[in-house]
Amino acid sequence: MTRKQRRLYFVVLGMLALGAATALVLTAMKDTLVYFYTPSDLKTRHVAEGRRLRIGGLVEQGSVVRQGDEVHFVVTDLQATLPVVYRGVLPDLFREGQGVVTEGKLDGQGTFRASEVLAKHDENYMPKEVADAIKKSGQWQEEGKKP
């Protein structure tokens, strides 16, 4: 084996080993690398009351209620739901049926007291007229509802 070949094998093997190690570490840390949990996750795993966490999902249609300077809404992942109370400024993209990620704590009554609300959007971009036309034709895929 020439020196060049030896170096080539060394680099290739090194990259493979490093890639495998990274994959293992990332798999092991899967749960800590997620930015938010879904309402369903809350059902399956025990979350201590008063622990700060982020919950993500869609703002349920018709669930947004403003009471004074408080806003109440329900986050859903289409399997489980979680009622949220928030006081503060909402992002421009916050609306019913849209993705949302909210940070806060669970209180004793199973309500999520949010201190921050972020809007999450999907990867589809189109002009308003096109969106309206698709909605009119009944072909619209609601966010989160995978065909």
Place this chain on the structure above:
Amino acid sequence: MLGLSTPSGFVRFAKAVSPWLWVASALLIGGGLYFALLVSPADYQQGQTVRIMYIHVPSAWLGMMGYSVMALSSAAALIWKNPLADLVAKASAPVGACFTFLCLATGSLWGKPMWGTWWAWDARLTSMLILLFLYFGYIALQNAFDDPGRGARAAAILALAGFVNVPVIKFSVDWWKTLHQPASLMKMSGPALHPSMLTPLLLMVAGFTCFYVAVLMVRVRSEILAAKIRALRLSEIHSVQAAGVADGVAG
């Protein structure tokens, strides 16, 4: 291959191709800006802020491409000891770092009005920030040694090791739940963009890429000259020393 792997062959090639690359990048970016700012419509959800995408996505692309060029050249330098490969890697680093920074900055300016925050520690944003730090580490390591050869070797190993981050960035939005949305352009089922928005985006990506290659060529030529200057200065010192030794013997 066109004698491209030698410094002189590369300079000849770069001098012939560069003018065309500059023209192509000016035309593509000019046309891209026309479509991005004047022709393309506002998004049905994000309104006018969608226009940030036309500079954010090409910046992200170049940030990752700049690193890939750096990592592959580093591999070539380590394995085949190709003198040009080291210089290409060295030339690519600052360019890629600049575009990674631009990706983060434009993303922040887009995230504030749409998501409601300048920054979030989600997997996509964090892995992109790590990319920027890898660039910084590479540049710092290269200058950390008195012997440029050893610096280049250490930096090349870092560049290769850090390459695992590139696929992590790409797939972070699919592997983990992130605030950042999944890919719109490089999607299995085709781009999730309306053609009126796809046009400026593709023009800008192509224009930015031409710009990157053109700047890279200038910087590689510059690195070749720096190496020649170093070699000449060393030989000057040697000849002075040799003359001094000769004088000593004669006296």
Place this chain on the structure above:
Amino acid sequence: MDALTAFFDMGGYARFIWPAYGLVTLVALGLLVTSGRALRSRERELAQLQERNPGRRGRIYE
């Protein structure tokens, strides 16, 4: 609001969109200028060195 004002207003998002475009322009031009200048100054330096050392071209490992 006339068309030009509307264009610069960007639907109320001017303070996010224009800084983004400005920053990209600034950094890209900065890259262009610094890279070009470095090349010129090294060309001059090499020419001077070669003048001082006739016969030597500063060959690197070819």
